[in-house]
Amino acid sequence: MKELICIVCPQGCHLKVDEEHGCAVTGNSCPRGAEYGKMELTHPTRVVTSTVRCQGGLYPRCPVKTDRAIPKERMFDVMAALEEVALPAPAAVGQVVIENVCGTGADVVATRNMPSRR
Amino acid sequence: MYDLIVIGGGPAGLAAACAAWEGGLRSILIVERDKELGGILNQCIHNGFGLHHFKEELTGPEYAGRFVKLLGETGVEVRLDTMVLEVTGDRQVHMVGKSTGYRVEQARSIVLAMGCRERTRGAIAIPGARPAGVFTAGAAQRYVNMEGWMPGKRVVILGSGDIGLIMARRMTLEGAKVLACVEVMPYSGGLNRNIVQCLHDYDIPLYLSHTVTDIRGKDRVEQVVVSQVDDNRNPIPGTEMVFDCDTLLLSVGLIPENELTRQAGIDIDRRTNGAVVYENMETSLPGVFACGNVCHVHDLVDFVTAESQKAGAAAADYVLNGPDGLDPGVVTSDERLLTVNNGGGVTYTVPQHIRPGRVEKLCGLFFRVNRVCRDSEIRVTSGGAQIARFKREHLAPGEMEHIDLPKALLDKAEGELTISIQEVSK
Ligand SMILES: Cc1cc2nc3c(=O)[nH]c(=O)nc-3n(C[C@H](O)[C@H](O)[C@H](O)COP(=O)(O)OP(=O)(O)OC[C@H]3O[C@@H](n4cnc5c(N)ncnc54)[C@H](O)[C@@H]3O)c2cc1C
Numbered sequence: 001m002k003e004l005i006c007i008v009c010p011q012g013c014h015l016k017v018d019e020e021h022g023c024a025v026t027g028n029s030c031p032r033g034a035e036y037g038k039m040e041l042t043h044p045t046r047v048v049t050s051t052v053r054c055q056g057g058l059y060p061r062c063p064v065k066t067d068r069a070i071p072k073e074r075m076f077d078v079m080a081a082l083e084e085v086a087l088p089a090p091a092a093v094g095q096v097v098i099e100n101v102c103g104t105g106a107d108v109v110a111t112r113n114m115p116s117r118r
Numbered sequence: 119m120y121d122l123i124v125i126g127g128g129p130a131g132l133a134a135a136c137a138a139w140e141g142g143l144r145s146i147l148i149v150e151r152d153k154e155l156g157g158i159l160n161q162c163i164h165n166g167f168g169l170h171h172f173k174e175e176l177t178g179p180e181y182a183g184r185f186v187k188l189l190g191e192t193g194v195e196v197r198l199d200t201m202v203l204e205v206t207g208d209r210q211v212h213m214v215g216k217s218t219g220y221r222v223e224q225a226r227s228i229v230l231a232m233g234c235r236e237r238t239r240g241a242i243a244i245p246g247a248r249p250a251g252v253f254t255a256g257a258a259q260r261y262v263n264m265e266g267w268m269p270g271k272r273v274v275i276l277g278s279g280d281i282g283l284i285m286a287r288r289m290t291l292e293g294a295k296v297l298a299c300v301e302v303m304p305y306s307g308g309l310n311r312n313i314v315q316c317l318h319d320y321d322i323p324l325y326l327s328h329t330v331t332d333i334r335g336k337d338r339v340e341q342v343v344v345s346q347v348d349d350n351r352n353p354i355p356g357t358e359m360v361f362d363c364d365t366l367l368l369s370v371g372l373i374p375e376n377e378l379t380r381q382a383g384i385d386i387d388r389r390t391n392g393a394v395v396y397e398n399m400e401t402s403l404p405g406v407f408a409c410g411n412v413c414h415v416h417d418l419v420d421f422v423t424a425e426s427q428k429a430g431a432a433a434a435d436y437v438l439n440g441p442d443g444l445d446p447g448v449v450t451s452d453e454r455l456l457t458v459n460n461g462g463g464v465t466y467t468v469p470q471h472i473r474p475g476r477v478e479k480l481c482g483l484f485f486r487v488n489r490v491c492r493d494s495e496i497r498v499t500s501g502g503a504q505i506a507r508f509k510r511e512h513l514a515p516g517e518m519e520h521i522d523l524p525k526a527l528l529d530k531a532e533g534e535l536t537i538s539i540q541e542v543s544k
């Protein structure tokens with residue numbers, strides 16, 4: 001039995017995962033917790049949220065995220081790829097910034113509308 | 119004359135304005151001192167927002183964006199780059215704006231949604247030198263996430279509240295080395311999920327029952343000394359650890375921003391540092407409502423939204439249905455009033471007063487506990503008799519709790535309600 005804290009939402013349910021019985025999860029308040037418990041023991045993943053340089057934007061940085069969770073051990077590769085980006089303003093929320101980042105199958109997308117500097 | 123003036127354009131102000139519009143008000147003004155709407159959410163680029171409200175996991179800017187879009191579909195007027203300087207007892211709002219200059223606007227109702235600010239180093243008085251390199255975690259968050267500056271390379275974080283934890287991860291991802299997160303209490307003030315995904319994921323040690331006892335360095339921070347503390351939070355000599363670092367981030371709490379509230383003569387609760395409110399978020403000044411972090415510090419923006427929608431709807435109701443539309447008084451002479459008391463284990467409740475006659479079906483009640491509890495009962499008593507209880511497997515000071523009290527129960531209660539926590543063995 002492994003005890004975990006579910007990180008899928010801020011509720012932070014205390015999960016118990018039974019490795020011997022197909023990673024059956026208890027203590028979760030919703031199905032997403034069961035899925036997380038199983039994944040965390042088999043192949044942990046994380047959504048990366050960060051920023052990229054933004055040219056001519058209201059702010060010098062535009063926030064972005066991976067549109068799905070990527071393998072945990074690839075986080076720093078994704079950070080390195082973000083370092084290379086210079087996004088021109090204006091940008092729109094949901095706009096793809098890097099397609100299939102580092103071959104993870106996830107796209108990096110902008111998480112806000114970034115107007116041009118006035 | 120405006121039906122409603124909302125002060126602050128963060129998630130609280132946005133939700134209140136939208137709800138008041140839906141409630142039928144047509145002349146609404148939001149006043150925001152920043153250059154855009156969204157408040158603190160614009161710098162909270164991590165995800166975890168909106169699971170309750172939108173049923174999906176959003177980042178802070180995405181959550182704010184949704185509300186800004188909703189607001190765009192209403193006729194609510196917005197003044198950016200405009201700071202409110204004073205609110206008077208007769209609901210005049212004094213403001214100064216970059217393009218509009220000094221203005222005084224009269225409102226039929228007001229929603230206070232100014233959010234909170236960070237406790238600074240001075241407020242907690244750390245001994246030692248005064249070199250550069252000491253930042254509040256929220257200021258560092260804005261520098262890194264919006265302005266594009268890195269505050270430093272080797273970092274110690276004091277305080278394990280959510281902002282500190284989030285910044286530990288953020289600085290690490292951006293290439294800094296976070297040496298330690300130091301917390302004076304025996305438990306973390308942040309959400310469990312943040313301890314896992316911000317500290318454990320990166321092997322950042324969390325020192326509980328420890329504090330910073332010295333800051334060394336001439337022009338820039340060079341070393342920070344961390345000591346263990348005893349049960350009375352006094353440093354224990356001989357336990358010093360020295361960290362070579364260039365940056366100290368402080369995440370030592372938030373203070374609701376209530377200068378305007380105090381000036382207006384509104385009653386403040388010294389436990390929440392926010393206005394004392396009734397069940398619909400009305401303050402002691404009729405027609406003036408408070409919601410979001412200015413009322414009490416929230417950890418989840420979803421709760422901010424829910425509370426602020428209540429405040430906005432109540433403001434609309436006040437303007438449209440109050441006697442003469444103005445000044446029905448906060449408690450009418452023949453109205454029943456319940457005072458909510460903090461019993462054992464409870465540090466504060468919001469609301470502090472309930473007028474059962476104005477509750478439709480359920481009255482939501484937020485509170486915080488003063489210690490970590492497992493398998494507990496939240497007990498609601500009135501006049502010595504228990505009228506309700508709620509079970510919880512886990513309670514912690516860092517996680518705001520919430521119960522809903524049915525109207526029928528409130529109608530039975532006499533004079534006061536006491537909320538207390540009792541640990542029970544299974
Ligand atoms: C660093 C950090 C991380 C967080 N992480 C999470 C998370 O992961 N998940 C989650 O659900 N919640 C999180 N929260 C909580 C959530 O974001 C806040 O509770 C919420 O933003 C509070 O909303 P608000 O509108 O009350 O305050 P704010 O967002 O602070 O907005 C207040 C607004 O009022 C304006 N204002 C103040 N005074 C005046 C004045 N005199 N005149 C004009 N305008 C004024 C300010 O400029 C500001 O825009 C986090 C909070 C912080 C600080």
Ligand code: SF4
Nearest residue numbers: 006009012013030033
């Ligand atoms: S189990 Fe569900 S409710 Fe609990 S923390 Fe995970 S996602 Fe949130």
